[in-house]
Amino acid sequence: MSDEFISLKQLADELEMDRSHARRYVLRLGVTPHKRRTPDSQNQLTLAVDINEAELIRTKRREEGFIGSTKPIAKEAGTFYVIHLIPELDPRRLKLGFADDLNSRLAQPVLPRQPPWSLDLGLAKGHGREL
Amino acid sequence: MDCLTGTNCRLIMNEVFECDDVDLLLARADQLFALLPDPAARVSLADSSPFNT
Numbered sequence: 001m002s003d004e005f006i007s008l009k010q011l012a013d014e015l016e017m018d019r020s021h022a023r024r025y026v027l028r029l030g031v032t033p034h035k036r037r038t039p040d041s042q043n044q045l046t047l048a049v050d051i052n053e054a055e056l057i058r059t060k061r062r063e064e065g066f067i068g069s070t071k072p073i074a075k076e077a078g079t080f081y082v083i084h085l086i087p088e089l090d091p092r093r094l095k096l097g098f099a100d101d102l103n104s105r106l107a108q109p110v111l112p113r114q115p116p117w118s119l120d121l122g123l124a125k126g127h128g129r130e131l
Numbered sequence: 132m133d134c135l136t137g138t139n140c141r142l143i144m145n146e147v148f149e150c151d152d153v154d155l156l157l158a159r160a161d162q163l164f165a166l167l168p169d170p171a172a173r174v175s176l177a178d179s180s181p182f183n184t
Contacts, residue, residue: 018146020145077170080164082156082157082160085147092149092153093143093147094140094148094149094156095146095147096135096148097146098132
């Protein structure tokens with residue numbers, strides 16, 4: 001493991017990804033972000049990857065056609081989902097998203113640091129509704 | 132996502148919205164996705180297409 005780190009926020013900006021999407025993407029690649037103080041985090045602890053992991057992530061994104069996109073993207077099918085986040089608190093609150101693998105997406109937390117009691121995956125599958 | 136949340140929904144953050152009528156949103160989604168082709172389907176070629184060679 002390298003001693004040099006880049007924050008997930010900075011990497012997400014570089015790859016033009018939403019930060020939470022970048023975090024899920026990194027985890028799916030088998031990379032576990034480390035908590036580090038980085039120059040761009042103003043000395044606050046933030047999730048970061050080392051430079052070797054960052055290069056692996058960049059390479060993967062490039063291979064998938066997300067960077068310098070002259071290459072056609074092979075995987076273009078997936079599932080658009082709607083999740084009822086906290087129906088007991090506010091039934092109007094929904095999480096919308098797209099996943100190329102719905103089962104793996106639903107196995108992950110919907111929001112960072114979400115307490116388990118606040119999650120109702122109902123709308124995507126249960127409550128009789130499925131898009 | 133913008134198509135579905137353009138009416139009766141307000142952004143909270145990221146991809147989380149507050150939507151007044153969930154059934155309306157799902158109905159709109161049904162309409163939208165009904166327009167989209169099967170990703171595996173390819174449009175057939177016209178006889179005059181140069182791709183026929």
